[in-house]
Amino acid sequence: MLRALLFALALCICLPSARAQQSGGETLQSVLQRHAEEVADPGRRSVGTVIEDLVASGLPGVSEFLERWQNKGVFVRESDGLFFYAEPQGNGYALTDISTLEPAGTASDMTEIRPNGGVRRVIGAALVQFQLSDPDRARRVAALDAIERSPDADQIDPLTQSIENEPDPAIKRRKERLAGNLAARFADTTEERVAAIERLSSELDVQTRSVLNLVLASTARAAPSLPEDANIARVLTPGTDITEAEAYARLVAADLAPPAASPDQIKALLTSNIVDGRVGGVPVGQLNTDDGRARAYAALIDDVDTDVPALVTNETRAAALSNHVFFEEYAEPDPAITDAARAALDEVEARVARNQMLDISLDALSLASIYFLAAIGLAVTFGVMGVINMAHGEFIMMGAYTGYVVQQIIPDYTASLLVALPLAFAVTFAAGVAMERLVIRHLYHRPLETLLATFGISIALQQLAKNIFGTQARPLTSPGWLDGAWVINDVVQIANIRIAIFVLALLFLGLILFILNKTRLGLEVRAVTQNPGMAASMGINPGRINMLTFGMGSGIAGIAGVAIGLYAKVTSEMGADYIVQSFMTVVVGGVGNVWGTLAGATLIGGLQKGIEWFNPSNTLAAQTYMILFIILFIQFRPKGIVALKGRAAGD
């Protein structure tokens, strides 16, 4: 009946004018009066006929009426039983005529019609058909959502017919897709369904995959031999595809084998049948082995009259397994359809895998740019100057906290970001210069002690940050235009903030290369790196250059801190999270070379994401394996990917 009703609805949608003319003198009110009782007090069963009749009438106000009816906007006048739309006004109601939508005076003897939840759902289902062609875009979308939630064979026709007149290209595309999905599942003939399924194979969204999976839904079965008529998905071998215990449980479930007594059942029965320290003639002391228990149990079930399951030995179980076949059977009986769906699903999944690869690559690139930003400052101080700065992570933290403080003062996120970036650079530059002058300068010939002294500074700074800002994470909110993500398709997407970090990393790569290769400062830095004594005799002040270089490296760490703080939380320990990875990046990339740092960051970022791909739930394992890989990598290229050659390489 519902099918007929919906078909009528469909007709009504495509031929409204024609039907309206045919209905002659009938008005909405007169149709309603024919079903006055059901309309006034609708029940889930009776409401169907009313809707059917309403839709069959083809009157233009039907959709409006259904909606108001659903939303408790229809009233009945007690005096003559006529239906009106009504709004409360003063003590009474302002009425609107249902057929003409014109004001119909006021009245006070009105009763609100309150359909219950079940009825409203039925009305809603009928409404979906109208809403598909509704002029309001939001309602068309809502109707599509409703169909997606509960797809049904009857929706195919109205949906297909609403496609042609759809003005919005996006919704049109969605309708087409939905119609294809429905056709794949519910179309009448095999040919239609196979054709629809084949069309699906060019998609990759989650919905298509779930439709195909629904077509391929199968149930696990066991039988003495493979049934001839069944559409079999695959045959399972106990021991390889399923465990023997599982296979036997299936046999039991299918009444093909007697249930086996579980160890707990055995134990319970034995415990309840101890007689004079013996169970079934076996002394209790011997029940501490499975064998002893089995003997006692076997003896018991002969004596005791209970409905406990028999003991199934391994031999009987193996025999039962070998006498039966285990297979999965498709719910869909037609093999042509399941074959087509299988092929389509394989194709879709291959495409999904390719896109996932792309997605992982984008993720890896983003992670690499974060590592690059964190490590590039270190590459300058460690790589160029040979000074190992364990407080580098704390400079990152300092930059992030600078961003946080600026945001407290300047509420506008975009403006505060623009202030925070140079300010973070300035703060950490100053800190770096101070550290170089006060500590590092005195330890140039003792690199291991630089490591320790800077570590001392690092724990002091970390604790200081804890004392000032507390232990809880502080937010560094990104401006609105950095929210959201760039969505390429259902699988591939990347957050805008990550794109911004990538751009920032590129910017700094360019900047550092420019400074080192094209400016006077860079020239002097390179000279001091290669031979401080000779540089000094050329009039360069190595002390000043070292100070500036160190300040620059620290300053970049500060900017990296703002960038990292934008997508992660700002805590006093955030620097420590990046310091080891940063050192790895520099060491793997090769010391003393910006390009090496880039290569190192790419390798480490790619590697980490690559390992995560194999085991996505476990980032800890990914990091573990990555570090092990790096330790091995250092074995084969101790100088890193980009190794300096000649004199610059030092020892």
Added chain:
Amino acid sequence: MTQGFLSKNPSVLWFLAILGLFTVVVTVLAEATGIGLLSTSFIKTLGKTLCLCLIAVAMDVVWGYCGILSLGHFAFFGIGGYAIGMWLMYARTEIIVTESLAAAAIPPTPSEIENAIGTQIFGVVGSSDFPALWAFSDSLFLQLLMVVLVPGLLALVFGWLAFRSRVTGVYLSILTQAMTLALSLYLFQNDSGLRGNNGLSGLQNLPGLEDTPQSVVSIGFFWASALALAMGYVLFAWVVSGKMGSVIRGIRDNESRVRFLGYHVESYKLFVFTLTAIVSGIAGALYYPQAGIINPAEIAPIASIYLAVWVAIGGRGRLYGAVIGAAFVSLLSSWFTGGGAPSIPLGFYTINWTDWWLVLLGLSFVLVTLFAPKGIGGLFDYITINRAPQRVGDFGPDKGALRREEGQQEPEERRP
């Protein structure tokens, strides 16, 4: 070269005498064996400190003598702790489980006992099966062997890989730190088989000694720790004395020259690295039963850096310096962080030492590095009578071999 080992190293005798005296004093003051002036928990703290002193001595040998700044020795320490902890936990759970199952009407089967133990131990990480790692956990002897073998083998493999590719200096430090990080990250996983970040707990309860009060157990462990420290000290004093000690110190001062002299530098370094790792493992195996709990956070790279801090503050290149540093800093640290130090009111702000101790430690560490590279142990140089060194022919013909002060390279050129 006819002098005996002890007469050449009088500090060893001094150290042993002081350690012995300390042990006797503590024993007399302890609850179980003496007048009960020291609480059981303080005895445990002292015992733990002795274990830390032992690993500090090991660290001093590998860093202060051999010049390898290893940031991974606390990983070996932790492995030792885990190895002994596995047995402690297994054996104790076995006793509890057997007792509770014995109360049932039917005696349990071996597989039932094992399942129950597994559920008891691994229930916290949602598992009940024994991972392969626990294969030997039922045997004290095998687990004790693991205490020595696992750190030893790990150090051997890692050291061999690192030294043969000539990774030195800060690179090596970073690499050892990476190793530590990898290990702690691995242990943090729930499916690593070592109870993830829950770690192993209840280690202070020795299986079979349930009736012995903790005061007795603690003094027992204190003696064991003191004995281990004494033996470790003598072992390392012997290693770093004599010809081998000279080679090891030579490697620290200039590795290439020692190599050109014909010594196989890698073997020496590997020997020192592995031996110190084994001793670290033993120290850990003594430490964690006193601490009662071990979890992966103990192995985190920061712990190993603190170890270096202790040694640096105590004074590198002298074994007693490491002991002083470890004892001084770790006891001071627990005094400050435990709220023992009085807060300093400044009027506008009160310096609360639980918050500011790390700042103080960090800054004083920087100052020690800058101004007192010899650490606390350097103070002894002021009271030692300056005897002529008992060395013959130590200064070579090349001025580059000259060391006016041990461990200090002569400046080769004056920088502007």
